[in-house]
Structures are given as C-alpha cells and as structure tokens.
Amino acid sequence: MARILAIDFGTKRTGIAITDELQIIASGLTTVETKALIPFLKAYFEKEAVELVVVGEPKQLNNEASQSENAIRLFIEDFKKTFPKMPMHRVDERFTSKMAFQTMIDSGLSKKQRQNKALVDEISATIILQSYLYSK
Known part of the structure; x- marks a missing residue:
C-alpha cells in the first residue's frame, strides 16, 4: 500500500503529516514554508509512494468557509x-489548532516549546490525517 499525506495549509507555513505504508498510523512529517510546498511535495512523491493527499478544510462554526x-x-x-x-480529499479542520495545542500541553511540552507554531502546524496536520483515517 502507498501512504496518505495530509496538509494543514497556511499562508506562511504548512504542516505535513503522513501515514505508515499500511495506512494505520498518522505521524507528523514536517512543516515547510508554504512558498516551498509544491517543490517539497515533488521531491517527496519521487521518494515515497503516496496514493492520496488530504487537505484540511477550514470552516467557521456556522459551517461557512473561513477566510483562508x-x-x-x-x-x-x-x-x-x-x-x-x-x-485529493478535503477534511473539516475546525478546532485542529486548539486540539494540537492541547496535545502539546498533555505531552508535557514546556511553554517555550508550545510557542513553536511550526510544531502546532505539524500536529494539526496529524490530527487532520487521523480524522480522515477514522472516517474511512
């Protein structure tokens, strides 16, 4: 089986998560500058077999699309x-940043580590991917 890759798209940084080859476990891969996202994906797809890309779909509480x-x-x-x-598949990403931050607290990361926005983006991508896996 090939992997599934998830993207938590941001205008500055984009978090990326990936499954294992059996598509059981979602793990954070990295965070890249958004302007370098397509070249990063090209290089990654050349190295790894990916069968699906999941992209977060930000919505407001009233179910309307967010500004991003x-x-x-x-x-x-x-x-x-x-x-x-x-x-490509879209997944509702409401509350993923809050869930990512709570995950960081629950993991015992220091306040300084929790201020790392790149890590929040990577964890958010992992939550988006895990949400997709649960829905399959």
Whole structure:
C-alpha cells in the first residue's frame, strides 16, 4: 500500500503529516514554508509512494468557509496542475489548532516549546490525517 499525506495549509507555513505504508498510523512529517510546498511535495512523491493527499478544510462554526479558504483553493488549483493524477480529499479542520495545542500541553511540552507554531502546524496536520483515517 502507498501512504496518505495530509496538509494543514497556511499562508506562511504548512504542516505535513503522513501515514505508515499500511495506512494505520498518522505521524507528523514536517512543516515547510508554504512558498516551498509544491517543490517539497515533488521531491517527496519521487521518494515515497503516496496514493492520496488530504487537505484540511477550514470552516467557521456556522459551517461557512473561513477566510483562508481562498488561499487554499489557489493552492489546490496549483496542486492539480502539478500533480494531475494525485487524488485529493478535503477534511473539516475546525478546532485542529486548539486540539494540537492541547496535545502539546498533555505531552508535557514546556511553554517555550508550545510557542513553536511550526510544531502546532505539524500536529494539526496529524490530527487532520487521523480524522480522515477514522472516517474511512
């Protein structure tokens, strides 16, 4: 089996998570500068077999798209042009940043470590991916 990759897209940084080859466990992979995201994905897809990309879909409490959705749609257009055969699935990502922060607290990370926004993005991507795996 190939892996599933999840993206917590941000205008500055993007968190990335990946499953194991059996698609059982979601783990944080890294955080990359968003402007380097497509080149990063190209390099990653050359090294690893990925069968699906899951992208977080930020929504407000009233179920409307959040402000960042426009930037995500532009990324998705670019992604589909670059990787036309790669399937993509969207997952509601409401509260993932709060859940990521709580995970950091529960893990015993220091206050200084919890201020690492890149780590929050990576954990958020992991939560998005885990949510997808649970829904399968």
